[in-house]
Amino acid sequence: MQDAAVLKGTNDGYELVLDERASMNEIFSSLSKLLDKLKTQTASVSPKAIKFDVLTGNRLLTSEDRKKLEEIFSNYEYFSIHKVLSEVISNERAEKIRQQENVHVVDRIIRNGQDVHLEGDVIFLGTVHQGGKLFVSGNLYVMGNVHGIVQAGYPNIETKLIIGDLHNAQQVRIGEQFEILDDVSENNLTRESVVYVNDLHVIDYGKIEDLKRINPKFFNMVGGVING
Structure with a gap:
């Protein structure tokens, strides 16, 4: 063994x-x-x-x-x-984030052809089917299943993040930047990826333990809850 x-x-x-x-x-x-x-x-x-x-x-x-x-x-x-x-966001950690940052928890199904717009930071527990689109004005924590398109920082804020399992997503967007995930190496994605816009203004990928380096302001805001 x-x-x-x-x-x-x-x-x-x-x-x-x-x-x-x-x-x-x-x-x-x-x-x-x-x-x-x-x-x-x-x-x-x-x-x-x-x-x-x-x-x-x-x-x-x-x-x-x-x-x-x-x-x-x-x-x-x-x-x-x-x-x-761990590469898993636990329910306890999600609750800490929600309590500290007034994050909205959303559990719903977004089907093919549906566009859903949400304000603020969101913990998403539901499912985005292929062809469905979820647009969030703040940061997005994915704890559900995403097979469609997700966007943080809608419509044009590039300082927001998407955190979670995006293995099956069609496309990720932050602000006006986007990337089709079929073009992304599997090595760049984990069960708890951090998707962000880098200094060159292109979509980039990191791990949850890299959050302090990726976005020190956001890391300090959540007070280490993500890694707790």
Whole structure:
């Protein structure tokens, strides 16, 4: 069986990628073996504290899972968790966003040929069918299914964001900028993509953990709730 916990090195440090298909017991067992091996490999050099970003993929850890994770790391003097990152916006996190920023929660079906215009920031829980269009004047958080066209910053505000799963969308628009997603590499899209307009005034893509770099003002406004 493939290891349920895999170590990856990045320019910013180390990531521990947890297999979202494995059971938590398999993940904890694999993680302990991985950290044991890493401890042995680094024993011959000067001890150095290492902080890991833990990536859980399309899985939300429960409080018990997080407690167990912390217990495992407590067995290793020089290893610790920097942050735990998921590609899922939980209902709890969505509620925090809604409460802090007066975001509107919308759960409806937008069918082929329908154009729906909404004011302000929106958490969208419904479905946009192919050929349907959702236009939002503020930021858009996609927690439903999008097979049509979505726009944030309608009609011409390029500082707004679209956050969420856009794998199946036909097109994304921010302000007057747009892109057909068939032309976008699958590697640019995650379950929690951040779509924005970059300094060159073209559509660009990032991950939720990059939000502070992408839009510091928005990151500060939500007070870290997105990554919480």
